[in-house]
Amino acid sequence: MTEQNAFIPLLLDWFAANKRDLPWRRAYDPYAVWVSEIMAQQTQMDRVVSYFNRFMELFPDIAALADAPEDAVLKAWEGLGYYSRARNLHAAAKRIMTAHGGVFPGELAAIRALPGIGDYTAGAVASIAFGRDAVAVDANVQRVLARACDIDVPVKEPAGKTRVMEIARALLPSSRAREYNEALMEFGALVCRPKNPDCAACPIAGACQAKHLGIVSDRPVLTKAKDITPLNVATGVLLHADRIFIQKRLAKGAWGNLWEFPGGRIEPGETPQAAVVREFREETAFATEVATKLAVIRHGYTTFRVTLHCFLLRLAGESNGNALPTPELTAAQQSRWVRPDELAGYAFPAGHRKLIDQFDGSLWL
DNA sequence: AATCCGTGGTC
């Protein structure tokens, strides 16, 4: 791919005139750039900004983040998904305090060695925050270069990934990596979009091979998407003596270290009501019964499409007055009986958060 | 290499 680095200056000009006014672009402070890059993984910048601003208010610098309880960091991340990012961010802040004297490292290798930072993020922070000559190849860059240079192999597979990386490195204008990387990504997000790319307004259309060949919609070459699995799940809000039972999930697996209401898959032939009672018995050893059905919530996560049946539960049989029983936990690391107004302070998976926000304490007290 | 890990927006 030696043909055209001719379009790079056009891209840099386009970026200078069209870049969005994002908060971390004010001073390009390494901590702010780092947080923004972690938050932006597998989502879009527009969705990140409000989280970013709140995060920086709560944890204004690396020391504040390192000193914060992990629960507080996860609460600030609630709704963003991929919560290992928040756990790794927190762990990395602690490591920067101990191993780097509280100063964010400026060398590519040192950045890459931090937990939660891979090739992309290391290149992004090194270039954007420190001006290093490093590439940052994300899905935008893959798409833009696949179209501009007509890459005919899937960019998500090793061969295509390597190809894009080589091109990106070859085109990198020395000492201008920040603008270069940001320009490629911003251009991919705003003009050279996955669907409906705005070729009519494209500043590099004249140099785009896919455009020239009339195959823009065939670039990048996509790999087949994974099948979506429907999932029926039951969960229960156990209310006793004006308290609600919640448990903290295990550190590993989905929603690690977040809080939740007990529940689980509805087995074939099983009613949602039976499932929630069974799950409560298995996860807590509590004997419960359904008081009312609260809601049916639909939401997706990774490759699943969940139908979440939500119930209000009470303890079955003689409940020993207002005493709050102690569970035998099998699927959680700890549990609490909390007042309904305290639910707002805990980080829940999105499906459970939807349930909480839907009732907001109005029904269960 | 393949799988896991969330969520919400878009068309």
Added chain:
DNA sequence: TGACCAAGGAT
């Protein structure tokens, strides 16, 4: 409505 997909990383 449902399939696709986004400033990825860890194992």
